[in-house]
Amino acid sequence: MYTGKSYKISEFLFWTRRNILWLLLMGTIPTILYQVFGFKWLSVPWPIVAFLGTAAAFVVGFKNQQTYNRTWEARETWGTTISASRTWAMMCRDFITDTDIAQQMIYRHLAWLTALRYQLRTTRNWESTGKSYNREYARFYSIPEKEIPIRTELAKYISTGELDTILSQHHPAMQLLNHQSNALTKLANEGRLDNSRFFELHKSLREFSALQGKSEKIKNFPYPRQYATVNRIFVWLFCLLLPFAMLKEFNELNNVASGMFKGQMVWLVIPFSVLISWVYTSLEQVGESTENPFEGNANDIPISQMSRSLERDIFEMLGKPDLPPAFDFRNNIVL
Template sequence: MHAGKSYKLSEFLVWTRRKIYALFIIGLIPVILYQVLDFKWLDIPWPIIGFMGTSAAFIVGFTNTQTYKRTDEGQQMWTTIFSLSRSWGIISRDFFNNPEKSRLLIYRHMAWLTALRYQLREGRIWESANKKHNAEYQQYYCIPEWETSFESELAKYLSGEELKYILGTNNKATQILSLQSQTIKQLYEQDEIVVLQFVEMERSLRDFYTQQARNEQMKNSPYPRQYAIINTFFIWLFCFMLPFGMLKDFDRLNDVVQGAMKGYMVWLVVPFSTIISWIYISLEQVGESTENPFEGSANDVPISQMSRSIEIELREFLGEIDLPAELQPQNDIIL
């Protein structure tokens, strides 16, 4: 997530520069055919280009709206997890007079957060984080889950026996919550909590399972591929056709200009078509980078930073003073 005022134009140009190069070539070829090779018949009526541009704008607008909703939903899910985690910390500390068990339940919850965020950072074939323009931009920020091993992080919160068990399971976050339920059952059977407290704590686990399932559904369900491909196809088709529709109009400017540019006005098709096409392509690229809010791109939901904030608050509930530092943005990017 970008935590600064805004992206700089220079950053945006670097991020999109490969497509700018392609758009420049796409604009240059029709001009060479028209001006150098004298293919004066090359012309697409402007109303057709206008209709295609309107259609492309509608499609890219629809796509960006839907992809933003996915990121917004991811933010809402983790805001809910944040709130539920605070509640879990309070009830784990205050529902019974057993500091050892309180610490066990709270540390296991931090292990669950760790397992969940590591699972969400795993790659999927449809994600765009490893595309050249996104992978290159990763030099400006860090992805904690890619820099430290899952086992070493989980070892901070679980005993050796529990760590060995969890590492051998398939869905590690699910099994950590299962251990929580077993401990709560033991507390109830030992009369350390009453039935209403038992029910409340199990209800909290159910809420965590619900949020985990929502996160997993978001992670494992890409933005519909049929919409993604038609968006990309229409945008590039428009960018290819655009300079052909501008040739005649810029050529007519030779009748009203004087000086060095007279007879060469058609060459202005190259920069102007590149600029217009860049607007559409950039919107398409922004939408693509917003599709998957947990993939490790600069526009992700900051689940690492939120997990660290939750950990600090929960450990303060236990009275600990040797707390980890809050994660800070790097070049205004925080994950």
């Protein structure tokens, strides 16, 4: 998540510079053919390209709205998860009389949250972190889940035996919830947890399972690829045809130009076609970077920082003197 007032234009140009180079080439070639080699038949009627531009604007706007909704849903899900986690810690502290077991339950919950965020940071085929412009921009920030092994993080909260068991399973986060349920059942069977408190704590586990499912839904079900594909095709087809539609329009400006500019107005097709096309390609790229809010891009939900803030709150709640350090973030990008 970017926490600055706004991105610098230099950062945005760096991020989109490959598109700019392609657009520059796409604008230069037809202009040279038209102006230097006299291929006047290359001009395309403007209404055709304008209609295509309208269609491209529609699909880009639709995609960006839907991808924003995915990011907002992810933010709401994790906000609820953090709030429910604070409640869980308080209930464990107050409902379970054995302080060691209460702490064990709280720590196992922190392990669940850790396992879940590591699971959400794994890479999927449809995600965009592997694209060249995102790989280059990634050097401006750090992703804790990519730098710290999951075993190191989980070892702070659960025993070595449980850690080995959890990591040998296909779905560590779900197994930690299962261990929590087993521990609650054992306390209830031993008479150390009355029914009302047992059901209240178990209700929280069901809520955590549902919240995990919501996060996994966003992670594992991409923005429909047919819409993403049509969006890209429309945008780049418009960018390809735009210079051809502008040739005749700028050539007619020679009728009102004078001096050294007369006869040379067609060359303005290059900068103006690049500028207009860059707006479309940039919107498409922004939408793409918003599709998957857990993948590790600069605009993702800061699940690492949210989890660490929760850990610090819980440690203070338990009276622990040594709080875990907050994750470092660079260039106003918090993950």
